[in-house]
Amino acid sequence: MTKSPNYKKFHIIAALPTTMQAFMFTCSTFEADILTFDPENKLGLRLNRKLYNQLLDRGYHFELLYSPAIEDSTKRKNLIHASHLYHSFGKSKNIIFSSGAQNHLYIRSPYDIINLYPFK
Incomplete structure (x- = not known):
């Protein structure tokens, strides 16, 4: 791809890695700027503090989409879970909020x- x-x-x-193999490739060797999260699927990619800090050291930013949280309560729970993980791992460093709106x-x-972001 590169x-x-x-x-x-x-x-x-x-x-936007969708499998664990793609996620590990992104964390180890893929040169990108933003790691985005799909709120339709719960964060089953097992991000931990070590991988989070490794991505921060490589200059990654983490994107959270707010419009799916407005659409559906399950997506909202997944978004809150992901934002809580980002906050607990690295005090919300390099977080980008974008709409991702289809409408x-x-x-x-x-x-x-x-006001959407709970960890100000």
Whole structure:
């Protein structure tokens, strides 16, 4: 994938691993900037403090999407669980909140987003 000409066209690369093998590859050798989390699936990828700090040292940022939390209570629980893990592992360093909205009705103002995040 890193040898693809499309990969070289972008300055910021986000990774969304869906399997444990892809997650371990992302943590060990894949050169990306953002590790994103899919709130539809619970964080079954077993992120721990060591992997979190390893990704921080490599310059990764962690993205959380807020619009799925507005859509469904299960997605909201998964998002809160992931944000709690990020906070307990590294005091919420390098966290990015983005909308990920598929519908314009799920976009919120910056003040609403500040209130969504429980670990200010």
